[in-house]
Amino acid sequence: MNEYIKELILKNLGELKNYFLLNYQVIIEFIIKMFILYFGIFSFAALLTILERKISALIQDRVGPEKANIWKFRLWGLFHPIADGIKIIMKEDFIPKNANKFMFSLAPIITVFSSLIVFAFIPFGNYIQILDHKIKLILIETDIAIFLIIALSSLAIYGVFMGGVFSANSWGILGSMRAIAQLISYEVITLISLLPIILIYTPSTLHDLVEKQSDMFFGIIPNWGIILQPFAFIFFFTAALCENKRIPFDVVEGESEIIGYFTEYSSMRFGAFMFAEYIEIIFFSMLITIFFLGGWNVPFLKDYGFKIFNFVLEIDSKIVYLLELISFIIKVFLVSFIIIFTRWTLPRFRFDQILRLSWEYILPLSIANIIFTAILIRII
């Protein structure tokens, strides 16, 4: 018996070794891609924190933060995320006496984890070519990516729930009750409002979905989701704002009511919740870009260069890939810009209005949208 197990282990180890030897390029590529992606996301989220403050200031005719400096070098306040980070780490890390310590400290971890893990399944560019290597810019490509992403991002509810309930604070419990009601009602819409897009393009993967948005109608109008499905876009955008717990739907935090699931959190634990919120903005911006704004597609840009009707400008494919990557980043940036803008434009809803908006208006309308789209596809 022992001999057998030994043999089995040795055999499997050998296979593992063989696998590594055969695929070491893939593995190294994966690790490098992962570091670059997550580094990009972290720095983008840090940039969003300062952008949020600066945009709100400019909308309200203020100057905004600009005093943080390194040797009198201010850079329009770009050092503020660093100053904020240092400040928030230096704060006292406080756990309430009656709180469940384990759950209390697990909550921010779950929130950050669930907001980070989803990026593994989202493409963040077409290809990129370095020398002879053509690298696909996605970490894990599966055909269930769409549903996996929605499912994993809804894990964030657990963080919100645990943070509020186990901190032994009535405001926390109230906040997380509201949060759960709100998040659950909009969870449905996030998926349902994406279904018409899936019906139209019938993509196999997210990468394929973007590729299918690359044609043009009549040679001028891009075949993007927002043009075929403007209503689905509005529903998804609303649901994304709501999932994000940002201002038109921010009764969960209620800055002016001091109710919130993170009432008792301080220091970096609070920072984690805050950071997860900004990472979620990026996540929803990426989803909106991929589903509705044609991903990395640039109008008139094909694999071989620009083609406007009969006029063709040939460009090396390396540069085309680079242009596509840049266009993707710009689109994501613009969408997160608009999400931030929404916060400083709209007044907030009352709690019953939020739930009514979800169950009475958006949900039936988005279901009707699915049926309508399905019938249209059948006819055409």
Next chain:
Amino acid sequence: MIRTKYIKIKDLNFIEKIYIIEVLKGFVITFKHFFSNLFKMFTNKKIITIRYPEEKIPVLGVAKLKSNHRIKLRHDGTPKCVACMLCSTICPAKCIYIEAEEVESIIEKAPKIFNIDLSKCVMCGLCVEACPEDAISMDKGIFEGGSYNRFLNKSLGGLFYTKKELFLNLENEKISELGASNSLIFRREKYE
């Protein structure tokens, strides 16, 4: 009599009920503000905010009377204060500390120690109201109250006023002749 005013709230029309067009209108307003201010920022034009420590505007009239404290001096350079303790008694923050001493003049009494702890002061101005000699006043024109060390003297960057920083007359000031002890001096001069 109670007056009642009826305000009729208009019903929303259909377009307003859909909400999306109204949202877009709101966006137009914020975009206008944002881009006009962004343009101002990059062309170095002024946004309304005054960047306070670097930029200052002149303080208007009465507001100047709630700045830091000083104690007025007489013609001969002695302080007008007679250490009557009225200011330290009325001070709600208990931040004035006075010790009296005897002096060789008709007034006989003057402060030996006069400390104001600005880190406690609430700038209420009651001390000025209470002073019978018109000695203490709050018109120095200094407003800044921040410091890294509250126990240092004000002249060293702290928040602690002692006699040295307090006893002064402003430039080109008409020296105040009010106060009971002043009239004592005048009467004596007249008598002699």
